């Protein structure tokens with residue numbers, strides 16, 4: 001099978017109209033996707049996307065187009081036979097790498113393309129992505145990872161050993177997840193732009209739906225956060241509360257805000273400061289313990305994750321499926337997390353992130369971590385209807401995906417209707 005063409009779609013949803021998705025830093029997001037389709041000479045296409053929040057989606061689209069010559073004309077077998085070299089050909093192109101390296105727009109573009117290749121591989125094998133990964137041997141999995149810059153923390157032999165230890169019981173864990181699902185938590189109840197009454201109602205609804213973990217946005221006004229946390233905490237009973245500041249604070253501000261908000265007993269504070277500030281996270285973690293520190297949705301590559309682990313800077317590793325360079329790099333991060341004993345709780349929500357990360361979480365439990373303790377996957381209940389095989393959550397747990405591929409293919413009608421700026425949804429709304 002040969003990849004014959006690459007097409008890019010700029011797809012945007014006017015979510016800012018309801019303030020769904022609003023947080024301390026992103027007050028009016030229009031959830032969007034730089035979406036790519038890899039056409040082939042067979043009856044299959046690979047689909048991938050990088051999640052964006054409105055303006056700038058066209059920039060990521062340009063990044064994806066810049067990668068097209070590195071992909072078009074390649075055979076799928078040639079790519080999957082040496083995934084490590086394919087991945088490095090995208091991230092280390094001798095001219096494009098100047099734009100990063102391995103960070104920002106080009107890294108997101110890489111993620112969209114790499115994930116489309118994995119989608120194509122899983123579809124051609126007729127299995128969901130998690131199953132494709134779980135059926136690879138430890139050596140095959142490790143052969144997809146580029147260890148450049150991380151070998152001082154984890155080398156290929158150690159990675160193989162970590163995976164080998166987790167081989168026994170893989171089938172039992174698969175059966176367990178198929179029967180019971182993977183624990184989810186909800187972020188949908190407490191966006192920053194929602195008023196207190198709305199939050200109270202949504203938290204109660206979430207508990208009735210079976211969620212045992214609820215996350216609230218914080219960070220603009222600590223007194224208002226405390227008032228809202230009190231309402232949520234009272235409604236939660238024994239369920240867990242998490243807080244997410246979306247990078248709004250400096251290090252000292254984070255420490256003093258959490259001294260205030262700690263009385264509501266949050267499990268974790270997420271993105272308390274800049275995602276690049278490894279030492280800042282370490283300082284915050286030490287100061288706010290036993291509150292856990294979580295980050296990852298804006299951590300740009302495996303190298304920064306490596307430092308977060310080495311510096312004991314985080315308690316929770318929030319991998320993102322399309323912030324770093326796609327499945328290959330996520331595998332590197334998951335294996336480092338396993339080595340350093342940090343649980344992986346994937347970042348989701350957005351457009352397509354729940355669809356993506358359900359596969360990564362299932363694979364993590366089945367083949368890497370072998371534990372569900374302290375592990376939950378984010379869930380945001382919107383925009384799933386645009387996907388051919390949407391993620392499904394029931395009774396507070398993700399149901400294991402069954403359709404072949406990476407679950408990221410959108411309906412053609414959604415791609416047309418929400419196309420930016422020409423789609424009918426954007427008539428009269430252009431900003």
Ligand SMILES: [Mg+2]
Pocket residue numbers: 244246270271297
């Ligand atoms: Mg977050």
